[in-house]
Amino acid sequence: MTLPSLALTLDLLGTFVFALSGGMLAVRRSLDVFGIMVLAVSAGLAGGLARDALLGAHPPAALADSRYLTAALLAGLAAFFGHRLIERMTKPVMVLDALGLGFFAVAGCQKALLYGLSPLPAMILGVLTAVGGGVVRDLLVTEIPRVLREEVYALAALIGAGIVVLGEHFSIPDALTVTVAIAVTFAVRVLSVWRNWQAPRAPGT
Template identity: 65%
Template structure:
């Protein structure tokens, strides 16, 4: 599989998964079909749009390639029809979010490297790509974005992006580096929620004045 095909596959799968997380949350909040579609599209496309704008790739792929919107709409339809099946999973939104986080951290970092960015900016853009959709999804349902809350979130995306950069430096096959990055990001995110890991806080923070 060449770099272009791998990047497109990661993007489209990530779009569908993040769209499914947004749509599932919308159904849980009793949104109508239009609200479900809006939240699915927002969650699915925001991270990739931010990435492409930062890279100067305009119009963003989400608007120039109809497969992206189709993937988000398909996710909305799947949640609308199959919500009862999805809800049988333990913490379905978190699980889908963790997988989408991994896919977009890897795809964002890869696209940045292919555009000629140095490793550190590529890692940063990978993290931004990963957290953008989830942040917008949470804000649209009046929740504090997960990236700003106590659960480890951006750190998980950082792990996936660093793995992609390390794989590039060691000339590993891109598919292997991508797979490892996705698995490590999603796994770390899931374990962090299961174990209750928190990012460090400033001494004395959270205390009433």
């Protein structure tokens, strides 16, 4: 498998997993099949669309290549027909979500660097790519987004994006940087859920 096809595979897998989270939320909220599809597509594509609109990447990757939409719609169908099965697999879903978080943070940051952004803004855009879909998903059903409620979510994405920036700075081969960045984002996120890490609240609240 060549690197571009690996990257695309991971990107589409990330889209699928985030779209699945959108579809599952829609099922839990008793939305009909169209509501499920709308939420799946929103969750799967919004992060990348926001990134590309800000970078001026026209048309956005998620609209230039039909496979992104296809992945999101398939995830919506999977949620519609398979929600009882998927509900029982919360652990696999969380694990896939953490992988999606890693890949989107890395891909978003890399694309931002490619478009000439400085390290700090590129990292923030990586985080936006990774958490954007989930934010839109939760807002559409008027829930406070998970990125604000979960302890270590944006932080895991930020760490992954930071590794991309460091790799770029020290001219480390892309394949190595990407692998490490995704692995670390994944590990931080999964460990934080598993060990129930608590981030500090403001003193005196």
